[in-house]
Amino acid sequence: MSQTPDSAVRTYIEQQRTAFLDDLVEWLRIPSVSAQPEHASDVRRSAEWLAGKLRETGFTTVEIWQTPGAPAVFAEWRSDDPDAPTVLVYGHHDVQPAAREDGWDSEPFEPVVREGRLYARGAADDKGQVFFHTLGVRAHLAATGRTAPAVHLKLLIEGEEESGSPHFRALVESRADRLAADAVIVSDTGMWSADTPTVCTGMRGLAECEIRLYGPDQDIHSGSFGGAVPNPATAAARLVAALHDEHARVAIPGFYDGVVELTDRERELFAELPFDEEQWLRTAKSYATHGEAGYTTLERIWARPTAEVNGIGGGYQGPGSKTIIPAGAVVKLSFRLVAGQDPDHVEKAVRAWAAEQVPAGIRSEITFGAATRPCLTPLDHPALQSVVRAMSRAFGTPVRFTREGGSGPAADLQEVLGAPVLFLGISIPSDGWHAPNEKVELDLLFKGVETSAYLWDDLAEHWRGAP
Amino acid sequence: MSQTPDSAVRTYIEQQRTAFLDDLVEWLRIPSVSAQPEHASDVRRSAEWLAGKLRETGFTTVEIWQTPGAPAVFAEWRSDDPDAPTVLVYGHHDVQPAAREDGWDSEPFEPVVREGRLYARGAADDKGQVFFHTLGVRAHLAATGRTAPAVHLKLLIEGEEESGSPHFRALVESRADRLAADAVIVSDTGMWSADTPTVCTGMRGLAECEIRLYGPDQDIHSGSFGGAVPNPATAAARLVAALHDEHARVAIPGFYDGVVELTDRERELFAELPFDEEQWLRTAKSYATHGEAGYTTLERIWARPTAEVNGIGGGYQGPGSKTIIPAGAVVKLSFRLVAGQDPDHVEKAVRAWAAEQVPAGIRSEITFGAATRPCLTPLDHPALQSVVRAMSRAFGTPVRFTREGGSGPAADLQEVLGAPVLFLGISIPSDGWHAPNEKVELDLLFKGVETSAYLWDDLAEHWRGAP
Structure with missing residues (x-):
């Protein structure tokens, strides 16, 4: 008392x-x-x-x-x-x-x-x-x-x-x-x-990185060269696409190392909360839920690590069209981390994974910001x-x-x-x-x-x- | 005479x-x-x-x-x-x-x-x-x-x-x-x-399109919502990544319909040209050749249809980081066409394919420009x-x-x-x-x-x- x-x-x-x-x-x-x-x-x-x-x-x-x-x-x-x-x-x-x-x-x-x-x-x-x-x-x-x-x-x-x-x-x-x-x-x-x-x-913790991909020394003509040299915007897209497997699980080897799994008791407690998914979607201003298979929405946002692309850019983004293979592209990624994950280990895993995604003829630079545990x-x-x-x-x-x-x-x-x-x-x-x-x-x-x-x-x- | x-x-x-x-x-x-x-x-x-x-x-x-x-x-x-x-x-x-x-x-x-x-x-x-x-x-x-x-x-x-x-x-x-x-x-x-x-x-002919993908009504916080709603920049990347198969062949069903294949005689004639790939790469300001398996560089640029991403953009592209799930993304694609391909047919094929790539909760708009045969x-x-x-x-x-x-x-x-x-x-x-x-x-x-x-x-x- x-x-x-x-x-x-x-x-x-x-x-x-x-x-x-x-x-x-x-x-x-x-x-x-x-x-x-x-x-x-x-x-x-x-x-x-x-x-x-x-x-x-x-x-x-x-x-x-x-x-x-x-x-x-x-x-x-x-x-x-x-x-x-x-x-x-x-x-x-x-x-x-x-x-x-x-x-x-x-x-x-x-x-x-x-x-x-x-x-x-x-x-x-x-x-x-x-x-x-x-x-x-x-x-x-x-x-x-x-x-x-x-x-x-x-x-x-x-x-x-x-x-x-x-x-x-x-x-x-x-x-x-x-x-x-x-x-x-x-x-x-x-x-x-x-x-x-x-x-x-x-x-959750946070690790962030920027990946820059460099292809031709300048934008080149997609008619003269298209189909015969690697396109860094394609490489950027393939890199982002490779972030998740078909179960929306992060596909970077070693990413989940050490993750403290939810206990059955925690899952029960989360499930008892008066969660209204429709209302939550309105708050998220979104039109569907989507995430790691086997977990509820609350589990996904609270207790599971994620990989999200916060920005992607490359080539021509203005009105109309421009028939180029762009010189480069940039991808900004952030990773939410959960207990048991070490940001330094995650950084190493992401670097190793990213290096493997980049095709021959494309140069890449990856920069990590300060992480939050x-x-x-x-x-x-x-x-x-x-x-x-x-x-x-x-x-x-x-x-x-x-x-x-x-x-x-x-x-x-x-x-x-x-x-x-x-x-x-x-x-x-x-x-x-x-x-x-x-x-x-x-x-x-x-x-x-x-x-x-x-x-x-x-x-x-x-x-x-x-x- | x-x-x-x-x-x-x-x-x-x-x-x-x-x-x-x-x-x-x-x-x-x-x-x-x-x-x-x-x-x-x-x-x-x-x-x-x-x-x-x-x-x-x-x-x-x-x-x-x-x-x-x-x-x-x-x-x-x-x-x-x-x-x-x-x-x-x-x-x-x-x-x-x-x-x-x-x-x-x-x-x-x-x-x-x-x-x-x-x-x-x-x-x-x-x-x-x-x-x-x-x-x-x-x-x-x-x-x-x-x-x-x-x-x-x-x-x-x-x-x-x-x-x-x-x-x-x-x-x-x-x-x-x-x-x-x-x-x-x-x-x-x-x-x-x-x-x-x-x-x-x-x-080659040319067909061009812009695909806009819409996710949340505005940029949303990747901590509060990350891992639980679809990300339109991810959807854009997956769409671009799906353009080609592992042989760098365009993976859009029906895309190759009608393509007039190179004759053996044409391939011989191309092969007889004094082509210097190193010199060509310098002209392309590129660092590797890359393209459809089974074809030479000259065949790829002259006689094979292609899909290239000319631009991709979504979310934050400025300095540093911004932990958002972006509201939308845009992809600009161009397709070089060869004899036998009908731009209208290609447009239909791309539209059908793109619609299948877009996940639930993401809205898409696709716009084609005027094609060149x-x-x-x-x-x-x-x-x-x-x-x-x-x-x-x-x-x-x-x-x-x-x-x-x-x-x-x-x-x-x-x-x-x-x-x-x-x-x-x-x-x-x-x-x-x-x-x-x-x-x-x-x-x-x-x-x-x-x-x-x-x-x-x-x-x-x-x-x-x-x-």
Whole structure:
């Protein structure tokens, strides 16, 4: 049993509700758009605002960490119990670009509440989800009479997530000692729906490459030479076509090496989710499902590695026709990786496979970008169980499990810090991340506060740290 | 035996040499670039200049035929023998764009003779090769004492060949009665080399299409949806990859229907040509030969139908990466056709095949451009034999045979007029068609004059017209 009386938590949150929302609205007014240079000072202002608020909250150490780009905010509040586990909360204070004329019903940086929803850029992604932890930890203290959290609590709130976190990995590596933690809580994701609270147990990783194919030294005449020399656009197409076998399984030898297969229990749990494929297709703006034989759509996007062509180009693409054999072609591929796959091994496998696909007379160059590792926390991990219990108490219903098909900087934390990553997010698919009229449901936002309030006690009680 | 004493022809040509070259230089000074609107008046001036010169030459009917674009020149000079065959000479008076800064050693429209070569845009393609017929027919008359040619001679010199002959087909159809001929002589091609005079016996045809593939309504996130919906760039690649089988043979069912196979004699003749594959690859700016199994390079480019992808595009092609499943992709295909293939049948075959390649959830649109038919004159055709004999007499060596891998408006003449097409060209591969420093070898130019001088008698003697 947890030490925190739920009613005391709820009472405290109710008392602080207005002040909390007023603060959040103030933060949301700062257009901290990291991708737009003209907002660089706003991103700095956002970091300073958050740092001030974290000091007010009670964090004993609050620092702004500069990077070659936008600053991150680091905060720490140690438990009175020296043996308590250390938990690092990750989020970001920068936001996507937004302009009224993109289709917003109100100004994106003038937050407004309509029908129980707070509309503003960043309301869900990610200021709202970062901010619920500030009231969460206060409620935790108020309800238990503590003066410090039950765990050693750290926060790292970066300022470049919406710009691809270009300096995040280096920041984490250079501050690894300060960031050391037994677990990482990522509050930058969502859950299934308002009615179906879920905990995400993993994210896919990502490897990306560009393959350039060179044929003739210049475009040549398809009448004079057609049918007698290799065509690099054909080679590019054959390479992409060879990515998958007839079961839509990735056909690159060694690609699946080490893949952690879904357990029967996970498959059962996924299958129990109220998944509506028609609705999902509408969200995907697509007209059919298609993927690896033997797996459901949710399994395909959450738990199976993929190969996708993100771009292909070669020769003449303008109006009408041009009878050439093009000089070259380019293929951009990305691979989503799942737990057990090593990006370096995947890169080697792709390079070896690609070299075999290229016909004589065609020269190829393959370039890999920086990879993101997959992360996965087992269902029975005690820290994950704590998140599940805290969330169940807040929502008053059983919590189910999802995974995330995308990839994120959370994996860097897992890898550099050697700590499991847990996901605590209360956003729902309709919240409009990166879209006009982004919002957060106030009910869910306060469920997030409540989950955060229950979590630290539960963790301290059931888990003393890694593994 | 021919009626024209070769020495009389040569003597006449020698007498006229300077005046002929002066005239040709005057014509080459007119920058009749049909592709550049600012030269529209030059193209008209070129037509008028030629019309005047043809009247001087003795053509009894000379007309400028207007089109919605640039004008063509038509001329006719009937034989005294009403039963003589009618021959239509085809060429063009427009030229490719040219500018000194493209790499010319002298001004492209200020013709200059260096080391027995006349340098100017249009010297070989095609003014020089049109113009040799004017002195050719005069030499024919001078040497035989005739006052009219031995055949009913017609000329059609178009003004838009370098712009893709957009109005040529309509012009030929609307003037089919005036153009009616027993044979067409195309003087807009080349021969193997200065040492190896050749007659081209056919051109490949051309069918072109664009296939657009539509997947999601917009680019979608490859993390959220990757591996679970069909990717139109993958579909495009698989379609292109399916064009050929493992023997590099076109894999579209019905594509080869009707193809006139090479005869053993033709294969022997091709094989006797002094073909240097290394040299050919340098010309092709390519690094390997590749094509339909069981055929040589020359057979592949001259006598076999092909499928080539001229362009492919879809998704992100800029620097770096973008993790999307693209909304769509486009493929541009062209098919070179050989004798016996019907473009309409090929279009039907491609449409049926393409429809089968497209996976569920991807929508496709296929658009065909106007097709060009192939043309081929059998080696034993009496009119072709006349061209061979005339050329052999002019060059003093046996004449060999080639074909042309490209496609041209000559096929329209064959189809509309129902007449066989013969090729009489004296240009060689180093003449720099469409390139800087275009030139014609003066020795070969006058061999062209001489061939033209011998041809009309030979035709009238050995052939009375179709078939």
